[in-house]
Amino acid sequence: MDATVYSKKVKGAATHALVIGVGSYLHLPGGQGKKLPNSWGMRQLSSPPASARAVARWLIENYQHSSKALATVSLLLSDAKSQEFSYLDGKAEKTWKAPLANMAELKAAVNAWHTRGNTSPDNLLLFYFCGHGIAALPDLALLLADFGADQLAPLDGALNFRLFRQNMDECAAREQCYFVDACRVGSELLIKNAGFAGLPVIQNTGALNVSGRIRQMPVFYSTMAGAPAYGKPGKPSLFTTALLEGLAGAGCEEPQPGQWQVQTTFLHHALNRLMREGSERLAVPQTQINPADDLTLIELNSVRNPQVPVVVTCSPNDANGKATLRCESGALKERRAPTKGSWRLQLPVGEYDFAAEFKTQLFKSTRKKFLIRPAFQTVSLEVKS
Amino acid sequence: MTGLRIRIDKYLESDGTRPPLVPAKIYSIDPSAGSSASTRSSHHESIPISHRPEDAIFIKLGAGDYYVETVLPDGEVLSDSFSLTAEQTSELVLRAERSPHEWLSWQSLVGNVSSSAPPAQAKSTRATKTSRSGKKKVTQSREGMRDASRNAAGSASETAVEPTRHAKGALSFEAVASESFERPEVSIGMPIRVVAVKEPASIAIEASSASAWEWLGGLAGDSAANLVATLSQGRPTLDVATFKSDGNQAVYRITLRPSSSAAFHVSSGDDANTSRHFALVPHLRWVELIALPMPWNVIRSGREASIEIVTRQVYEENDFCASATARDEDLGPLLGYLSSGLLPTVRDLAETARDMLFRKWENPYAACAGGYALVGTARAAEDREWHDWIRTLMNRFPDIPDGAIQWAQLRLKTRRTQADIEEARTALKLAYRRGLPFYSMGIRLLTEGLEWLSRDDPEAAEMMKNVRRVAWRTNFQQPFTILRIGGA
Numbered sequence: 074m075d076a077t078v079y080s081k082k083v084k085g086a087a088t089h090a091l092v093i094g095v096g097s098y099l100h101l102p103g104g105q106g107k108k109l110p111n112s113w114g115m116r117q118l119s120s121p122p123a124s125a126r127a128v129a130r131w132l133i134e135n136y137q138h139s140s141k142a143l144a145t146v147s148l149l150l151s152d153a154k155s156q157e158f159s160y161l162d163g164k165a166e167k168t169w170k171a172p173l174a175n176m177a178e179l180k181a182a183v184n185a186w187h188t189r190g191n192t193s194p195d196n197l198l199l200f201y202f203c204g205h206g207i208a209a210l211p212d213l214a215l216l217l218a219d220f221g222a223d224q225l226a227p228l229d230g231a232l233n234f235r236l237f238r239q240n241m242d243e244c245a246a247r248e249q250c251y252f253v254d255a256c257r258v259g260s261e262l263l264i265k266n267a268g269f270a271g272l273p274v275i276q277n278t279g280a281l282n283v284s285g286r287i288r289q290m291p292v293f294y295s296t297m298a299g300a301p302a303y304g305k306p307g308k309p310s311l312f313t314t315a316l317l318e319g320l321a322g323a324g325c326e327e328p329q330p331g332q333w334q335v336q337t338t339f340l341h342h343a344l345n346r347l348m349r350e351g352s353e354r355l356a357v358p359q360t361q362i363n364p365a366d367d368l369t370l371i372e373l374n375s376v377r378n379p380q381v382p383v384v385v386t387c388s389p390n391d392a393n394g395k396a397t398l399r400c401e402s403g404a405l406k407e408r409r410a411p412t413k414g415s416w417r418l419q420l421p422v423g424e425y426d427f428a429a430e431f432k433t434q435l436f437k438s439t440r441k442k443f444l445i446r447p448a449f450q451t452v453s454l455e456v457k458s
Numbered sequence: 459m460t461g462l463r464i465r466i467d468k469y470l471e472s473d474g475t476r477p478p479l480v481p482a483k484i485y486s487i488d489p490s491a492g493s494s495a496s497t498r499s500s501h502h503e504s505i506p507i508s509h510r511p512e513d514a515i516f517i518k519l520g521a522g523d524y525y526v527e528t529v530l531p532d533g534e535v536l537s538d539s540f541s542l543t544a545e546q547t548s549e550l551v552l553r554a555e556r557s558p559h560e561w562l563s564w565q566s567l568v569g570n571v572s573s574s575a576p577p578a579q580a581k582s583t584r585a586t587k588t589s590r591s592g593k594k595k596v597t598q599s600r601e602g603m604r605d606a607s608r609n610a611a612g613s614a615s616e617t618a619v620e621p622t623r624h625a626k627g628a629l630s631f632e633a634v635a636s637e638s639f640e641r642p643e644v645s646i647g648m649p650i651r652v653v654a655v656k657e658p659a660s661i662a663i664e665a666s667s668a669s670a671w672e673w674l675g676g677l678a679g680d681s682a683a684n685l686v687a688t689l690s691q692g693r694p695t696l697d698v699a700t701f702k703s704d705g706n707q708a709v710y711r712i713t714l715r716p717s718s719s720a721a722f723h724v725s726s727g728d729d730a731n732t733s734r735h736f737a738l739v740p741h742l743r744w745v746e747l748i749a750l751p752m753p754w755n756v757i758r759s760g761r762e763a764s765i766e767i768v769t770r771q772v773y774e775e776n777d778f779c780a781s782a783t784a785r786d787e788d789l790g791p792l793l794g795y796l797s798s799g800l801l802p803t804v805r806d807l808a809e810t811a812r813d814m815l816f817r818k819w820e821n822p823y824a825a826c827a828g829g830y831a832l833v834g835t836a837r838a839a840e841d842r843e844w845h846d847w848i849r850t851l852m853n854r855f856p857d858i859p860d861g862a863i864q865w866a867q868l869r870l871k872t873r874r875t876q877a878d879i880e881e882a883r884t885a886l887k888l889a890y891r892r893g894l895p896f897y898s899m900g901i902r903l904l905t906e907g908l909e910w911l912s913r914d915d916p917e918a919a920e921m922m923k924n925v926r927r928v929a930w931r932t933n934f935q936q937p938f939t940i941l942r943i944g945g946a
Contacts, residue, residue, distance in 0.1 A: 209930050210929065210930065210932070210934050211901075211902045211905055211906070211929055211934065212926075235906070236909070239906055239909075239910070242871075259776060264930060267923065267926075268923075268926045268930075277910060277913060279879070279913070279914075281873050281874060281875065281876075282839055282871070282872060282873040282874060283874075284839070285838070285839050285840065286837060286838065286839055287836050287837055287838065287839050287871045287872065288871070289837065297935060298934055298935060327485070327496075327497050327500070330488060330496050330497050330498055330499070331488075331496045331497075338800065338802055338803075341798075341799070341800070342529055342533070342535050345533045345535075346535055364798075364799055364935070365798075365799040366799060367799075367801070367834055368799040368800060368801055368802070369801060369802065369834065369835045369837075370802055370835075422496075443539075444487070444525055444539040446525060446527075446537070448535060449535070450537075
């Protein structure tokens with residue numbers, strides 16, 4: 074089954090994306106298939122399909138690149154409720170049925186993605202995975218829907234991510250960006266199998282590099298080694314939400330005045346800030362910190378009007394519950410009634426007047442101008458009592 | 459004169475030297491852009507990290523509006539805007555997160571410990587996790603998340619969506635949490651041991667024909683004391699006392715030679731037969747082994763910087779407790795950027811010191827860090843001047859396996875001819891025989907390189923198996939090589 078959910082003819086270099094979200098695991102507890110005797114604590118997930126849909130949809134509806142327009146998006150899902158995927162094409166909504174994210178479909182999708190990337194060294198490839206992951210570093214197995222289908226060889230339903238990424242060096246595309254939104258909890262299964270972490274799907278043939286260029290291949294992980302990744306049931310995960318905020322503006326640099334572009338190095342800073350802030354705000358059991366490997370500079374999408382995540386708070390924090398918070402610039406006028414906790418906004422780049430106004434005598438109103446630019450801004454209004 | 463005096467306010471314990479510098483970008487805001495705050499130009503500066511106002515540096519700028527931004531080695535992003543009027547000097551202080559203790563200031567700078575939250579409630583740092591078994595009830599603020607793609611141009615988007623509530627009325631998160639044993643695994647404040655070895659490859663027991671990789675990967679033991687005894691067997695060892703401790707964390711400072719700083723020096727005077735040192739940090743049932751890059755020479759002053767090790771309490775069986783950094787005001791920040799994965803920043807820092815690093819070889823360990831960044835950020839598959847630096851690192855410093863690993867990586871990445879592959883093969887096997895690299899990145903790249911060759915090279919395949927067994931025991935969150943020896 075063709076996993077392509079979006080296709081557009083692009084002259085010259087292009088961006089090709091492969092997006093995978095695995096939530097329904099057939100052979101883990103709660104799945105439809107024969108249960109694995111040992112599930113290593115893993116169970117069904119609902120955040121990954123929502124996360125993958127959000128990424129695919131965002132790319133189709135928003136991704137703009139100055140020299141490598143989005144040409145294709147392939148999507149694989151494993152969702153207990155539905156395999157449908159919808160996005161806006163102009164004003165019309167288009168709906169597709171995404172193939173199941175099992176090994177057979179993954180092979181076909183990777184093959185097509187590799188073939189597209191292989192047409193030019195100038196192509197940009199994007200890879201996104203959300204689902205279960207198990208690790209014995211540096212090896213990482215990304216589990217597909219049919220993980221455990223063969224109870225004697227459960228890892229035949231897993232992608233050996235390290236080898237897969239390594240062997241993608243034989244694809245002509247010299248810019249490849251990988252996003253892995255999965256736990257990397259340590260696994261005895263990989264150690265007991267002497268580091269076998271699934272199938273690489275792409276094999277090493279020893280081909281020479283004839284492009285004259287060295288591949289750039291940064292990978293962004295949603296979590297540190299040995300740590301879990303968090304997602305709210307049925308919603309995009311913490312990392313995916315941060316990633317989309319990063320692509321929408323938080324990860325932007327301004328290489329030329331007035332021209333905003335998401336760059337991988339800046340995206341890394343943005344994800345760091347957003348993940349820490351998100352972990353605190355959502356009170357996850359453990360702050361999620363996102364490392365990166367082989368982080369080199371790749372220019373991703375350009376953004377006409379970057380949206381910057383902003384947190385507005387009074388200092389001291391106690392004053393938030395008494396303050397009407399305002400944010401104004403030109404025609405934009407936003408306010409929040411007195412509420413405990415900080416106020417989270419997304420604002421276009423620019424200069425804003427922020428104010429904390431009080432009816433109580435406990436604190437004095439205050440006002441201050443702040444310049445809002447990527448990646449993330451904390452506006453702290455010092456209020457005096 | 460019009461300009462700005464600027465510094466980053468963060469306390470760093472001084473070893474009597476200059477404050478470290480970190481890269482920053484200063485944007486000139488276009489006055490005609492109005493509230494959109496578009497920039498006109500930008501340029502790079504290096505700004506000092508110091509709690510002392512007199513350490514601020516002066517940057518000459520014209521009158522106008524500006525925005526400055528910097529990323530610290532621990533990943534903290536600092537930014538602010540400022541205005542300059544003609545013939546006036548303005549002051550700007552960027553305030554960074556504070557270290558929990560003054561004696562942890564260097565560890566805080568490079569991201570090995572978190573900010574000034576009390577240790578018992580501190581958020582996760584790079585080296586440890588504080589997971590709990592099962593789910594935890596959490597309360598949710600009113601601020602959720604809205605799909606970022608829905609924002610119209612020019613409008614603010616307020617996130618005020620109520621989060622989905624779990625059936626039982628409390629929010630839950632999907633995550634696979636491993637079991638916690640909920641007991642302390644480390645005796646904080648106990649001495650650590652430093653072992654000196656004759657040759658790096660002979661960290662194995664001399665009577666054994668096993669390589670260091672085979673030996674370390676297979677070493678098991680039921681107690682830290684037995685493992686320490688095994689690793690120390692027949693070798694000069696020293697117990698290094700705590701420099702400072704608060705019961706949850708402890709710091710140790712080590713130099714090779716006697717120095718003016720209050721560090722423990724390990725040289726016995728008879729260094730002719732010693733080429734490497736390792737620190738052994740005992741847990742209840744296993745030991746962390748740290749490859750010590752000594753002597754770590756500060757390139758501009760020539761003094762030896764101490765290697766600072768911090769140990770923290772952990773409650774899970776397989777958590778690492780130790781982190782290490784070099785108290786080097788010139789290149790210490792580079793280690794934080796390296797463990798953050800910011801290779802372009804590491805490369806830029808190394809290139810500013812290229813003469814001292816790659817021509818005079820004042821500090822080959824720091825040169826290694828720069829080498830990883832140079833190889834990691836290379837774009838053109840053609841010979842460049844800096845390739846010679848990597849080759850020299852491999853040929854001139856046989857006690858440092860990292861150079862050979864980097865040379866092999868470079869050849870595999872360029873891979874223009876079969877000769878490149880054969881050079882990589884030779885270098886990888888050389889690196890293997892030289893023993894443990896000083897940097898954890900070296901273990902990952904050695905694994906990958908040997909694996910690349912292993913499809914038609916049985917010797918490389920065998921080497922890869924041995925390296926992989928050590929890789930499983932490696933803390934890849936730390937820049938220097940730290941292994942877990944023994945235990946599960």
